[in-house]
Amino acid sequence: MAIDSITKFGSASRWGPLWGARPEDWALSEDQQLPTYEAALERVGLDRGQRVLDIGCGVGSFLRLVSKRGADPVGLDASEELVALARRRLPEADIRLGEMERLPFGDDEFDLVTGFNAFFFATDIVAALREAGRVARPGAPVVIQVWGSHERCSLEAVKVIARPYFPPRPADAPPDPDLSQPGALESLATEAGLRPVEAFTSSWAFSFPDSDALGRAMLAPAGLALAVGPEREEAVKAAIVDGLASYRLDDGSYRLENEYRYLIARS
Structure with a gap:
């Protein structure tokens, strides 16, 4: 894909300013995602000294796990604020601001490339996956994680409320696929030149x-609070809490079960 095409469809300018609106509140959710990272590492392995790139690294929760296991953590995100927070949390890591459709790394640099709930923010997901494969060493795994079946995701109610507030896809961008469908990730990975494995x-x-914690956490992803604006924030927050009322436990806490779909591909 030509560079001008990647720039045209790049996702950083579309999502970066929104994701940086409330980084500390987003950390309330990202830091809970350790089981999803471990599920991937159980299958691909991780050795000391290996160089790992996490695309859409957020506040660096996965990179902390990489560092604790003795590997070399490298991250990329579109949000200046998320990158700044991740750097404070992991001063030893190489964390950069950048565009997933045009990664600021050379060919064949990484032993593992991951994207946890990240690649679907690309305006052109095939371009983003192609870039992930380009920077991975030959035969290295690329981990792609997305939402699972709609009916198995408690947060589906939040997505319905939030979706109208987010920036629309460019009119001439590729269609937005339903990645929860069986075979969808395999098809996109293959088109991007990757080899689906598992x-x-x-x-x-x-x-x-x-x-209150639920509302703050749900307004943080993709900068929903910024997207709705201060005049509508409380109303949207109330709608989200109401929409998730069935997940409220007797002690007033909330438990939101979600399914995630993974594809391990190789460059």
């Missing part, structure tokens, strides 16, 4: 102690 699903739950 697909699997896993489930785990977000937990929040009360409705």
